[in-house]
Amino acid sequence: MGSDISVELRQRFQNAQSVLVLTGAGVSAESGVPTFRGGGNSLVWKGMPFDVISSAQMVEQDLNAVWEWFDYRRALLSELRPNAGHHAIARWQEQFPEFMLVTQNIDGLHQSAGSKDVIEMHGSIWRARCISCHDRYQIPKSKPRPSSCQSCGDRLRPDVVLFGEMLPSGAFEQSAKAASRCDFCLVVGTSALVYPAAELPMIAKSAGAYLCEVNPELTPLSQFCDMVLTGRAGQVLPLL
Ligand code: BV8
Ligand code: ZN
Numbered sequence: 001m002g003s004d005i006s007v008e009l010r011q012r013f014q015n016a017q018s019v020l021v022l023t024g025a026g027v028s029a030e031s032g033v034p035t036f037r038g039g040g041n042s043l044v045w046k047g048m049p050f051d052v053i054s055s056a057q058m059v060e061q062d063l064n065a066v067w068e069w070f071d072y073r074r075a076l077l078s079e080l081r082p083n084a085g086h087h088a089i090a091r092w093q094e095q096f097p098e099f100m101l102v103t104q105n106i107d108g109l110h111q112s113a114g115s116k117d118v119i120e121m122h123g124s125i126w127r128a129r130c131i132s133c134h135d136r137y138q139i140p141k142s143k144p145r146p147s148s149c150q151s152c153g154d155r156l157r158p159d160v161v162l163f164g165e166m167l168p169s170g171a172f173e174q175s176a177k178a179a180s181r182c183d184f185c186l187v188v189g190t191s192a193l194v195y196p197a198a199e200l201p202m203i204a205k206s207a208g209a210y211l212c213e214v215n216p217e218l219t220p221l222s223q224f225c226d227m228v229l230t231g232r233a234g235q236v237l238p239l240l
Helices: 007-014 057-060 062-075 084-092 170-181 201-205 233-239
Strands: 020-021 098-103 123-130 136-138 156-161 183-189 208-212 227-229
Touching: 007 183, 007 208, 020 084, 020 170, 020 201, 057 062, 062 123, 062 156, 084 233, 098 170, 170 201, 183 201, 201 208, 208 233
Parallel strands: 020 098, 020 183, 183 208, 208 227
Antiparallel strands: 123 136, 123 156
């Protein structure tokens, strides 16, 4: 890998006017955050596959189980730090006339690395939302989460987009708009399986953007990319 980031790729990136970066769980892997599907096995919690425990249906069925799963993940995350990949992306923020970071991750590590105006398509594990009045509450690290809504007293749920749920209003539209305007789209650490996030690189491609993927494995997106950098985010992104 190393220095064989082609001159062409580096030139295209450095001369880009409008950059869209889309990240998935892989960008946090080197920080110690388990990915969902990497390495062929999918994350399981108490015998339930990840897309069962992280689903709208489970919030209806057993909200306590959903909180147990998210409390466990927040406890894991509170010890973890952004890696060189997150920091490289944060450094790019001011280097282009237009720059947008869209993440599928809910871990908040991009913000910890200094990225601003991050579009969190799937919400944030560090926020809770009231199931009836939708009031939102920050969940401080290593502190117990608020138990009920201060406005209406109803129960809270993670402010995260679960399978079968709509994305935060405007998140997809804003991301899709950036995708249709960008001239360089970098897709880092995603298996490109989850929609509608996985549509973004294709929107960029059809709008004429140069599409570059960074992933140790090939994905369904790889065939559409102008450049596939087979490697880890923490290794590759600082080289860009
Ligand atoms: C919706 C929050 C519509 C929860 C998440 C059939 C066909 C098509 C679509 C569907 C379908 N059946 C159902 C759907 C819709 C579903 C979907 O897309 N399912 C897929 C799985 C088939 N989508 C939804 O439900 C979405 N909502 O569509 O609503 C709707 C319309 C009308 C009315 C109502 C609803 C909501 C999707 C959001 C779900 N929430 N997360 C939580 O975290 O608990 S998704 C979850 O998967 C995470 O957000 C994660 O980010 C996301 C995608 O996974 P990745 O980020 O790609 O991570 P993954 O582990 O898969 O891959 C890691 C990659 O990193 C690998 O490629 C690996 O090689 C690479 N890697 C590893 N190490 C490194 C690395 N890369 C770089 N460096 C490294 N070191
Ligand atoms: Zn409320």
